[in-house]
Amino acid sequence: MENSEKTEVVLLACGSFNPITNMHLRLFELAKDYMNGTGKYRVIKGVISPVGDAYKKKGLISAHHRVIMAELATKNSEWVEVDTWESLQKDWVETLKVLRHHQEKLEASSCDPQQDSPRLERPGRKRKWAEQRQDFGQKELLEPKTKDVPKVKLLCGADLLESFGVPNLWKREDITRIVGDYGLICITRAGNDAEKFIYESDALWKHRNNIHLVNEWITNDISSTKIRRALRRGQSIRYLVPDLVREYIEKHDLYSPESEERNVGVVLAPLQKNTAEANS
Amino acid sequence: MYTLGTLIYTAVWCQLSNMSYCPHEGRVATAVGVEVPDKMKSRIPVVLLACGSFNPITNMHLRLFEVARDHLHQTGMYKVIGGIISPVNDNYRKKDLVAAHHRVAMARLALQTSDWIRVDPWESEQAQWMETVKVLRHHHSELLRSLPQTEGPDHGRAHSLAPTAVPELKLLCGADILKTFQTPNLWKEAHIQEIVEKFGMVCVSRTGHNPKEYISGSAILQRYQHNIHLVREPVQNELSSTYIRRALSQGQSVKYLLPDAVITYIKEHNLYTGDSS
Numbered sequence: 199m200e201n202s203e204k205t206e207v208v209l210l211a212c213g214s215f216n217p218i219t220n221m222h223l224r225l226f227e228l229a230k231d232y233m234n235g236t237g238k239y240r241v242i243k244g245v246i247s248p249v250g251d252a253y254k255k256k257g258l259i260s261a262h263h264r265v266i267m268a269e270l271a272t273k274n275s276e277w278v279e280v281d282t283w284e285s286l287q288k289d290w291v292e293t294l295k296v297l298r299h300h301q302e303k304l305e306a307s308s309c310d311p312q313q314d315s316p317r318l319e320r321p322g323r324k325r326k327w328a329e330q331r332q333d334f335g336q337k338e339l340l341e342p343k344t345k346d347v348p349k350v351k352l353l354c355g356a357d358l359l360e361s362f363g364v365p366n367l368w369k370r371e372d373i374t375r376i377v378g379d380y381g382l383i384c385i386t387r388a389g390n391d392a393e394k395f396i397y398e399s400d401a402l403w404k405h406r407n408n409i410h411l412v413n414e415w416i417t418n419d420i421s422s423t424k425i426r427r428a429l430r431r432g433q434s435i436r437y438l439v440p441d442l443v444r445e446y447i448e449k450h451d452l453y454s455p456e457s458e459e460r461n462v463g464v465v466l467a468p469l470q471k472n473t474a475e476a477n478s
Numbered sequence: 479m480y481t482l483g484t485l486i487y488t489a490v491w492c493q494l495s496n497m498s499y500c501p502h503e504g505r506v507a508t509a510v511g512v513e514v515p516d517k518m519k520s521r522i523p524v525v526l527l528a529c530g531s532f533n534p535i536t537n538m539h540l541r542l543f544e545v546a547r548d549h550l551h552q553t554g555m556y557k558v559i560g561g562i563i564s565p566v567n568d569n570y571r572k573k574d575l576v577a578a579h580h581r582v583a584m585a586r587l588a589l590q591t592s593d594w595i596r597v598d599p600w601e602s603e604q605a606q607w608m609e610t611v612k613v614l615r616h617h618h619s620e621l622l623r624s625l626p627q628t629e630g631p632d633h634g635r636a637h638s639l640a641p642t643a644v645p646e647l648k649l650l651c652g653a654d655i656l657k658t659f660q661t662p663n664l665w666k667e668a669h670i671q672e673i674v675e676k677f678g679m680v681c682v683s684r685t686g687h688n689p690k691e692y693i694s695g696s697a698i699l700q701r702y703q704h705n706i707h708l709v710r711e712p713v714q715n716e717l718s719s720t721y722i723r724r725a726l727s728q729g730q731s732v733k734y735l736l737p738d739a740v741i742t743y744i745k746e747h748n749l750y751t752g753d754s755s
Binding site: 220223224227228230231274275415416417418419420421424427428432433434436437438440441 | 537538540541544545547548591712713714715716717718721730731732733734735738
């Protein structure tokens with residue numbers, strides 16, 4: 199399939215990134231190889247969107263630091279970048295809204311006549327429609343709009359997929375829209391468990407074609423929790439996180455028994471919000 | 479398993495020792511000339527030696543050193559003063575082994591940012607493949623040869639080299655190596671004995687291996703089990719050079735699995751493309 203027929207994809211990863219690790223970065227690489235390998239997609243960008251402080255997760259340090267660490271981690275990446283929109287919001291933002299924000303941003307910039315694009319300059323929506331009516335049959339006719347604007351897809355590990363089952367953590371409608379309108383790319387070791395999970399959920403099953411399970415053949419278990427634990431115990435985290443991130447953590451002494459106690463006793467924002475709405 | 483006592487000891491030690499874990503400050507005193515707090519002075523100095531193909535070197539290899547060092551330090555008995563990576567000779571004739579000069583160069587690039595681990599090409603430069611025990615003997619005698627003499631400015635240390643200050647060279651490896659001791663004809667019995675008796679081993683756990691079982695299944699290993707340090711790596715990692723080679727030959731990304739400088743080298747020299755050479 200020619201490049202021009204492929205769907206362009208932007209991979210969006212939401213999460214605490216507390217701190218970002220080599221495993222997070224691997225998710226992007228694995229997903230890109232997989233999606234490009236299907237021959238139907240072309241991954242053009244990866245976006246890391248650290249969650250805002252209002253998420254209130256235990257041990258979550260300030261977004262300011264988490265964003266900087268993610269930026270340091272992606273300094274040497276040609277295609278993965280950090281977006282701060284979510285982290286700058288005052289209240290916690292549902293993942294669906296973050297997806298929507300990024301999709302709308304892509305659509306807006308694809309309508310921008312000043313946009314420097316390797317392909318033909320794309321005129322504004324109105325003009326294009328008018329042009330199509332006039333330039334009927336001309337070779338320069340733009341491709342169908344659905345292929346023009348890149349699609350944002352949610353990149354995650356199996357833990358996020360399975361968290362769909364946690365009561366009140368997600369709104370049911372949100373899950374449906376995430377997999378229905380956007381799509382999920384889930385990197386997992388235990389492919390069978392993930393498939394079973396999808397099978398057992400009507401909402402997920404319906405949109406299973408929009409859920410891409412990517413097998414991570416080698417266990418690469420570098421969780422942020424283990425990183426923080428190692429730091430508290432004075433153990434080395436070298437080669438588990440990018441060197442710049444490690445140096446930043448050391449310089450600012452970011453993780454300690456005290457930092458791990460943050461938000462203890464506080465209800466996680468989505469649980470609070472969804473329970474309140476359910477009770478209202 | 480950490481007992482409460484070990485945890486308390488470690489916490490106190492970290493505070494008293496002034497040793498930060500920042501590599502820029504140098505984590506542990508090298509042999510000469512640096513002030514060492516009393517607690518560290520009485521520890522046995524250790525150099526870790528890792529033999530292997532390093533075909534190519536990966537973050538997992540580098541982790542072995544970090545994890546082993548942390549473990550030895552937290553026993554309270556050792557201070558790790560150096561690490562050596564010794565890539566195997568080409569005459570080992572393992573399948574897909576790229577030329578030693580490449581493997582050495584890649585290891586060197588990977589260790590650019592390390593202040594305590596270095597690559598030593600001696601083994602790879604010999605005319606033929608040599609048994610691990612010979613590599614250990616060589617590096618141990620080199621180590622003894624490089625020790626500071628007793629005359630010289632007094633830095634507050636003992637005037638003569640106390641017996642406990644003689645550095646020990648230990649073989650650093652994955653726990654799977656212990657299993658290979660059981661393979662008939664792979665190792666000489668006398669060599670296994672010399673390795674565990676005269677040098678010692680630091681074995682880092684790998685998924686699917688039960689090192690305690692390997693030890694209890696061997697009389698020699700059991701006898702010297704005090705000299706075989708079993709280290710648990712909490713971050714389970716199945717990363718292997720085999721996986722890297724396969725990914726590379728399939729055109730897949732290996733970023734974040736090995737240092738960027740090594741990936742660049744591999745691309746520049748067209749290594750591991752899957753073309754049989």
